[in-house]
Amino acid sequence: MSSRFGARHPVGLYALCIVELFERFAGTLLGSLLLLYLCERLGMAAGSATRLGGAFNAAIYLSSVIGGIIADRWLGTRRAMLLGALLLALGYAVLSMESPTLLYLAAGLLMVGHALFKPSISSAVGKLYPRNDPRRDDAYSLFYVVFNIGSGCGPIAGGFLRSQVGWSAAFAVAGLAMMAALAIGLLCFRFVVETAGPSRENEPANSRAVVPSTWPTAALLGVLGSGLLFTAVYEQSGQSLLLWARDCTWHSLLGYSFPPSSLLGLPGLLVLGIQPLLSRTQSALSRRGHRPSPLVRIGIGLLCGVVAYLIMVIAALRQARSQGLVSPAWLVACFAALTVAELLVYPLCMSLVTRLAPPAATAVAMGLWLVSLAGGHWLAG
Secondary structure (H helix, E strand, C coil): CCCCCCCCCHHHHHHHHHHHHHHHHHHHHHHHHHHHHHHHHCCCCCCHHHHHHHHHHHHHHHHHHHHHHHHHHHHHHHHHHHHHHHHHHHHHHHHCCHHHHHHHHHHHHHHHHHHHHHHHHHHHHHHHHCCCCHHHHHHHHHHHHHHHHHHHHHHHHHHHHHHHHHHHHHHHHHHHHHHHHHHHHHHHHHCCCCCCCCCCCCCHHHCCCCCCCHCCCHEEEEEEEHHHHHHHHHHHHHHHHHHHHHEEECCCEECCCCCHHHHHHHHHHHHHHHHHHHHHHHHHHHCCCCCCCCHHHHHHHHHHHHHHHHHHHHHHHHHHHCCECCCCCCHHHHHHHHHHHHHHHHHHHHHHHHHHHHCCHHHHHHHHHHHHHHHHHHHHH
């Protein structure tokens, strides 16, 4: 993915990576437990709990545009990120009290926290680099890989804490993770600076107004559309592919038994293994003067998404012909292709969004990116 993943980057990038790692740990911990908490602890019917969880997730994505406007026009991305982290920590703390009457207060704090945090930290990565700096793509790739570590650890920790200690402890750990993110953000505040030009965080709001005519609309729509369609494909891993794993595959591999849902942990592990291979491939191409452009790499990623489901078409045909269960290796191959696609599409699209957006509106643009992902989640259902 990058010509040299180890190329020198600003200290602020590593700080943002660690902050996002803790946030993703907390977010996926909650995400893995929320439906179960609503049903088992609060006694909600499954249908009501599903609708509430869906509304909560949709509100997080949709409110990101408003959070991006607040960050760009008033707070600045750094202050919006830190305020968002504080609100998230408070939200998890309220949730850990396990009080039904405080559920909506916790949800409100988490929604506002995410609205400020998500677009701000993603745009802050882009602001560390001049607009045409080739390290920007590398930075988003590193950012994406690091926060996937948090995403992989969160559900594991959540399941363990819930079964061994209880709901309150699980949500409290999420809150502690956000306090750690906030502490790191405060300690490294001075390193998270914009190098693409003079800082605008202290300029008057009216000087930072977003002029619609300055937006490269067609290019942004193309990037956002790619993200939406790929997300609709990628999120089938937790829906139709999960059901296919449950109903049509053996629940053992190489002599080891496993629950079908455990296959959903594969993408996070595959990210860590495949990213170095992509990085070395890109480095070799660059040395030969054949470094592919971001658009070419995104196109290759989308093609890998097609390949992933061609694998599943072949697997489904074999399963239908045999009228029995098939090897889970088919799903492993599918997830491997989807992971290659993910690493080529998501980080580069994020980089392009910050590159295409007007400098005074990068957080708004990242909010729109998150809305496109929300549309992909909706299409996936």
